[in-house]
């Protein structure tokens with residue numbers, strides 16, 4: 001038999017791994033333990049929009065929706081496939097069409113770089129994609145899924161995280177009529193913590209409806225809905241004895257000084273959501289907020305989220321991991337980072353009725369991780 005060069009060997013052993021046709025089990029096992037430090041082969045990138053339907057009409061202070069069009073990306077190289085997801089958000093000027101375009105515009109980065117140098121790819125993506133941060137997230141998630149699979153390890157293991165330390169996730173109750181809120185809270189019976197959306201002119205009615213059926217701890221998210229510091233303080237004082245853990249984004253992100261004023265007077269912690277997207281935003285928020293809500297769609301993926309976790313920890317801020325309406329792909333990606341945070345709100349996949357994937361699951365608010373490599377996600381792309 002003709003002697004193979006290194007490149008041919010790696011390419012062949014990659015194919016053997018995937019096809020489970022073990023020409024030589026010892027070589028295959030070795031390959032799985034010690035993946036090449038240089039990726040070879042061609043890169044194939046596919047992009048697809050899928051419509052995710054919500055179980056209930058989803059209403060927050062900004063608006064309502066019955067479905068979300070999320071953009072999925074599949075990256076294949078050396079016989080290994082990574083899957084990623086973007087959840088475009090109108091708050092940040094994003095949509096599925098522009099997101100798809102940005103993903104295609106970044107394809108060359110994946111052809112020019114070694115996948116194992118994923119921090120270099122992250123830097124290149126940050127330079128290339130300056131809007132549609134969710135497009136970056138989709139590519140970053142797919143890349144990290146690929147890397148985990150290449151090392152044959154779940155991402156939480158690769159990062160060195162103890163999954164037993166992941167906090168319970170809350171379950172979100174969108175804005176609705178009193179009757180529907182009561183119905184939703186009853187449906188959310190298995191979840192030990194609820195996140196209640198407010199920021200309307202009937203917030204008291206919403207909280208009273210929740211409290212008429214449960215005494216579980218709640219978190220309150222105004223989504224920038226309170227427009228003056230006096231109004232925000234009044235609402236927070238009313239919420240003081242209602243079993244609220246913290247308030248998320250009480251006022252518009254731009255009202256930094258007013259939020260600092262509010263924080264000095266607030267009896268409960270204030271968490272930034274719309275005010276923070278990436279690590280660079282965090283230092284200026286340390287005076288006005290007690291913590292930050294990291295979302296992969298805002299940060300542009302898992303690597304930037306890791307950077308944010310370290311910076312927030314260094315500044316003594318609380319860290320929450322949140323999500324948009326997402327399938328099990330992006331939710332699993334975030335769940336792999338959950339052992340590093342104080343609060344989790346990763347329920348986007350629980351709110352939809354046609355999740356195309358399965359991955360990290362939730363049982364009574366607790367994440368159930370599997371030991372499959374990468375994201376541990378399965379489903380039809």
Ligand code: MG
Nearest residue numbers: 221223248273
């Ligand atoms: Mg929020």
